Amino acid sequence: MRLYAVVAAGGFRRYATYRMATAAGVFTNTVFGFIMAYTYTALWDERPQLGGYDLSQALTYVWLGQALLMTCAMMGGGFEDELMERIRTGDIAIDLYRPADLQMWWLSGDLGRAAFHLMGRGIVPMALGALAFDLALPSSPLTWLAFLVSVALGVVVSFAVRFLVALSAFWLMDGAGVMQICWLAGLFFSGMLLPLNLFPGTLGEVARALPWSSLLQVPADVFLGKRTGWGLVQAYAFQGGWALALLAAGRALQTAATRRVVVQGG
Amino acid sequence: MADALLSGLRAYGLIAGMWIRSTMAYRASFVMTVLGNFAVTSFDFITILLMFSHVDALGGYTLGEIAFLYGASGTAFGLADLVMGSMNRLGRRVRDGTLDTLLVRPVPVLAQVAADQFALRRLGRITQGLLVFGYGVLVLDIEWTPLRVMLVPLMLLSGAAIFSALYVAGAAFQFWAQDASEVQNSFTYGGNTLLQYPPTLFAKDLVRGVTFVVPLAFVNWLPALYVLGRPYPLDLPQWLAFLPPVVAAVCCWLAALAWRVGLRSYRSTGS
Numbered sequence: 049m050r051l052y053a054v055v056a057a058g059g060f061r062r063y064a065t066y067r068m069a070t071a072a073g074v075f076t077n078t079v080f081g082f083i084m085a086y087t088y089t090a091l092w093d094e095r096p097q098l099g100g101y102d103l104s105q106a107l108t109y110v111w112l113g114q115a116l117l118m119t120c121a122m123m124g125g126g127f128e129d130e131l132m133e134r135i136r137t138g139d140i141a142i143d144l145y146r147p148a149d150l151q152m153w154w155l156s157g158d159l160g161r162a163a164f165h166l167m168g169r170g171i172v173p174m175a176l177g178a179l180a181f182d183l184a185l186p187s188s189p190l191t192w193l194a195f196l197v198s199v200a201l202g203v204v205v206s207f208a209v210r211f212l213v214a215l216s217a218f219w220l221m222d223g224a225g226v227m228q229i230c231w232l233a234g235l236f237f238s239g240m241l242l243p244l245n246l247f248p249g250t251l252g253e254v255a256r257a258l259p260w261s262s263l264l265q266v267p268a269d270v271f272l273g274k275r276t277g278w279g280l281v282q283a284y285a286f287q288g289g290w291a292l293a294l295l296a297a298g299r300a301l302q303t304a305a306t307r308r309v310v311v312q313g314g
Numbered sequence: 315m316a317d318a319l320l321s322g323l324r325a326y327g328l329i330a331g332m333w334i335r336s337t338m339a340y341r342a343s344f345v346m347t348v349l350g351n352f353a354v355t356s357f358d359f360i361t362i363l364l365m366f367s368h369v370d371a372l373g374g375y376t377l378g379e380i381a382f383l384y385g386a387s388g389t390a391f392g393l394a395d396l397v398m399g400s401m402n403r404l405g406r407r408v409r410d411g412t413l414d415t416l417l418v419r420p421v422p423v424l425a426q427v428a429a430d431q432f433a434l435r436r437l438g439r440i441t442q443g444l445l446v447f448g449y450g451v452l453v454l455d456i457e458w459t460p461l462r463v464m465l466v467p468l469m470l471l472s473g474a475a476i477f478s479a480l481y482v483a484g485a486a487f488q489f490w491a492q493d494a495s496e497v498q499n500s501f502t503y504g505g506n507t508l509l510q511y512p513p514t515l516f517a518k519d520l521v522r523g524v525t526f527v528v529p530l531a532f533v534n535w536l537p538a539l540y541v542l543g544r545p546y547p548l549d550l551p552q553w554l555a556f557l558p559p560v561v562a563a564v565c566c567w568l569a570a571l572a573w574r575v576g577l578r579s580y581r582s583t584g585s
Contacts, residue, residue, distance in 0.1 A: 072494035079500035082520070083508050087365075087372070090515045094369040222343075228350045232357065241361040248367050 051148055052156040059160025063168070070168045073118065077173040081114040085181055099245030104184040105272050106243075111177035112268045113240050115170035119162050119199065120206045120263040122238045124231040127158050131214040132223045144306060151298055155207055162203040184272060191273060194280055198267040201287035205262040206234070208294030215298065218305040233258075239265040259290040322422040329429035337434055344435065351438030355392075358510065359384060359446055373514035378453040379542055380512065385447020386534035387509035390473025391502070392440035397474070398481035400430045405488035405495040414582050424573060427485065454542070462541045465555065469541075472558035473533035477502060479565035480528070486569070486576035505530045513539075513547040521547045532561040 063070075085107050092103040101109065117123065131154060134140045143150055177183060186192055213230045217223040235241060237260035244255045244265045255261065266283050269275045275283045337344050362384065366377045375383075404427055407413040416426045456462070484498030491497070505528070513521050513535050525531040525548065532554075539546055540555035 066493050068491055069493035069496065072491070072496035076496045076500040076504065079504045080507065083504060083511075083516075086516045086520070087511050090373045090511075091365055091369060094372065098368055225343075225346055225350065228347075228354070232350075232354060236357050236360075241357060242364050246364060246368065248364070 052152055055148075055153055055156040056160035056163075059157035060164045061160075062157075063161050063164045073169050074172045077114040077117065077169060078176050081111050081173055081177050082180070084110045084113070085177070099243050100274070101243070101245070101272070102184075104182045107177070107181045108183045108185070108272060109243055109268050111174050111181075111183060112271060113264055114177070115166075115174045116199065116202070116264055116267065117240065118165040118169040120202045120238070120267075121158075121162070121210065122206070122234045122240050122260075122263050124210065124227060124234060126161050126207075126210065127154055128210045128214040128223075128227060131211075132217040132227070135214070135217040136221055141309060144309065151211060151295070151302055154211060155204070158207045158210075159203060166199065186271060186273060191271065194275075195267060195271040198270040198283060198287065201284065201291055202262045202264070202267050204291040205259050205287060205294060208291055208298055209234075209259060211298045212294065212301060215301045215305055218308060234260055234263065237261065238263040239268070243268075259294060262287040262290055318422065322425040325421040326425040326429045329426065330432040333429070333432035334434055347435040348438045351435045352442050353438075355388065355439045355442045358388075358507070359442070362510070373512045375512040375514070375544075378450050379544075380450075380510070381446050382450030382454060382542060383512060383534055383538050384510040385443050385445070385450050386469055386473065386538050387506055388443025389440055389447055389470050390443075390533050391477050391506040392436065392443045393470070393474035394477030394481060394502075395439060396433070396436040398428050398478040399433065399436060400428055401481040401485035402495055402498065403427070403430065404485040405492045408489060408492045408580070411582065413580070423577060424482070428482075456541060457543065465537050465541055468556075469534060469537040469558060472537075472562040475562035476529065476533050476558070476565050477505070479562070479569035480505070482566075482569040483572045486572040489576035489580050501528060501530075505533070509534050512544075518548065525550070529561050529565065532558045 088106045088110055089103065092098055092101070092106050096102065098106070118125075131140075134143060143153070146153070178185065186195070209230065213223065213226050216226045220226065237244075237255050237258050239255075239261060244252060244261055246252075247255050256265065266275070266287055270280065270283060359381075362377075362380060365372065370376070372380060404413070407416075407427070413423075413427075416423050419426065480501050481498070484495075484501065487497065488495055505524070508516070508524065509530060513531070521531070525536075531547075536546070536550070537555045537558055540552060546552065546554070
């Protein structure tokens with residue numbers, strides 16, 4: 049366990065190194081937050097209470113999206129390109145040789161990254177958004193705590209999906225196509241572009257049942273107080289269930305893949 | 315001056331041609347990435363369609379009018395992204411020192427950086443923009459006059475030039491702030507997202523900012539509102555609709571200036 053804590057701390061420090069990039073990212077998140085906040089304002093002006101949100105809740109949703117975009121890696125990123133490259137070049141053999149579990153190793157690093165992104169890329173855009181717009185921030189510290197738990201579960205689901213994507217490189221060698229599909233699905237089905245509550249009919253039902261809704265829609269609903277009591281337990285069960293299922297799939301794929309690895313050379 | 319421009323364009327053509335040949339070596343992969351590029355940009359418009367499943371108008375604009383704005387901005391941005399999109403990578407080149415290789419070659423550095431990894435897959439974005447634009451034109455009942463017809467190609471090309479100038483200016487900024495390539499994204503991608511919606515949605519100060527400071531409004535808002543026969547934001551005069559080529563020329567000139575200052579101040583990290 050100590051080993052994985054060290055790896056997580058390393059993941060945190062690695063992303064904390066690039067301060068200029070973090071500042072630039074915060075700037076971009078804020079710009080997009082403003083643009084989306086204005087479009088949502090127009091939408092909710094036409095149809096108040098759309099999707100069960102009032103205007104300030106909808107605006108809060110926008111800024112939560114910007115704050116969690118990097119944390120939950122909705123547009124991909126983090127580790128999968130690196131892991132794919134290691135698989136392609138054969139460096140993965142060294143990783144498999146290490147006295148650490150491959151999946152746990154990358155999960156720890158990604159959790160460290162997510163923790164940094166939540167602080168470095170999440171807090172400032174959210175604070176700026178709260179200054180410029182009237183946001184529905186929870187008054188109870190318990191809601192904040194419940195939200196953080198939900199975000200953590202979201203990060204694990206996001207990791208589990210991206211780990212599966214990365215392992216596809218064992219068979220495909222070049223995973224750019226799979227990565228692009230995963231990136232698209234993450235952006236659309238997390239609710240980043242539009243809350244999933246607004247998706248019509250069957251599309252909405254499917255979108256809300258897919259794992260990506262754990263990345264933004266579920267944490268946002270917890271934050272907005274739409275999930276309390278039994279509803280909160282259900283939300284956690286949904287996220288935790290997907291996390292476990294996808295991690296187990298990753299583990300099965302990892303076992304199958306390691307049987308395939310042939311290390312070249314002496 | 316004209317000679318330098320010509321040799322730059324020629325070098326750009328040669329390098330881009332080389333990258334196209336290299337892309338075409340894997341045709342299946344090329345087709346897939348074009349489709350991927352098309353799909354990525356389509357999600358923006360699907361979002362707008364989903365919004366319009368709940369409302370009939372957004373900020374007083376119908377779906378057709380927003381498609382017109384969206385298509386104009388998307389096409390202009392797609393063209394700029396195709397021609398100048400690689401400027402995004404300058405920060406990385408400064409960081410890992412590969413920019414030095416470009417400096418010793420007898421070819422303008424701007425042409426080399428811009429044509430580097432020329433990605434023909436970006437045609438996907440242009441196609442998507444044009445399709446949405448075409449949809450807008452078809453469903454709208456525009457009163458076409460010769461002036462309005464003339465304004466459409468003028469708008470798309472000037473818009474592409476304005477976005478290209480932003481790419482170059484952003485790259486010049488990266489000489490100084492190597493890791494800050496994301497700042498550029500907020501003006502290029504962010505600008506494109508902003509222009510997809512009508513100006514009535516946004517706060518007056520924001521509209522002022524993108525008219526007078528970073529002249530994004532000239533990409534599509536001002537010329538498109540003239541074609542659509544819509545009132546102007548901020549009580550601006552109508553003749554501004556014909557100004558985009560002038561604005562684009564000024565932007566390109568300023569961007570070239572910034573690029574020169576950036577390149578001159580570049581100090582290699584050495585070994």
